[in-house]
Amino acid sequence: MTEPEPRVLPEATLTRLTQYLRALNAFEAQGTERTSSGVLAKEAGVNPAILRKDLSLLGSYGTRGVGYVVTELAEHINRTLGLTRDWRVAILGAGNLGRALSGYAGFASRGFQVRAILDTSASIIGSDVGDLVVEPISTLGEVIGREQINIAVLAVPGEAAQELIYALAAHGVNSVLSFAPRPLRIPAGMIVRRVDLSTELQILAYHAVQS
Structure with missing residues (x-):
């Protein structure tokens, strides 16, 4: 049966x-x-x-x-919700948003371990972000394998996000949280949750003027 x-x-x-x-x-x-x-x-x-x-x-x-x-x-x-599994997160983008997300205590308390943070900027690569060191995006595949990453967070500009989506899919990471301010083409089998802060603020402004 x-x-x-x-x-x-x-x-x-x-x-x-x-x-x-x-x-x-x-x-x-x-x-x-x-x-x-x-x-x-x-x-x-x-x-x-x-x-x-x-x-x-x-x-x-x-x-x-x-x-x-x-x-x-x-x-x-x-x-x-799948929270009994071991979720290992990589943050792509070490700007203000990426750094803030890497230090968010709510991830660890809910079973999400931030294992890596990556960027393209030579001035940022090698700097410390909490217990992590910013690594180059060019080593994405190596980092995914080393840290057994199974969730990625995109904290990058919209123009960079699409290329990273394809790179993540190629390396077997199919669960992505995206803060990129644009729609993305999603490969088959990948799940992307999009957080658009500007849209949320616009909706909040609408409700504020209606009250």
Whole structure:
């Protein structure tokens, strides 16, 4: 008998799972052993009915009248999101953004190890960024192999991002977070999440003038 195909969760559900996990981690830090859907939903900023629907997609992990065991639910969401794996990150671009990202404590606390930072500028290569030394982009393949990189963060100008996307794909890195301010052509099999800060600010400005 063949195993069923794993369920592909909707993007909105995936986003909310990260919110539930953040709330559950806070509960754990406070020593809370159990929580209800109402309390968890409030801490995550969602409707309880939506929370119950999201968690039903993962299986039945709550008990009516008793609620959820915090550690068990957090562990299950971690497994669902792939956070029990070893994620080793390379940051491409050692400018202000790349340096700020390399020092972000939230990566390590969520299981993402920043193992390398690379750049093209001769004036930056060889400088220290925290515990890392900026390495040349020309050694990308070597760095990926040495550090077993499986996620890349693009903190480079738009014109450089496309070439790096192809280079990453050629070296087997298929998960990319891009801060490049332009759409990119994505090779088959690669997943790219795009963060456009200017777009987010423009949307925020719109909502500000409407209020």
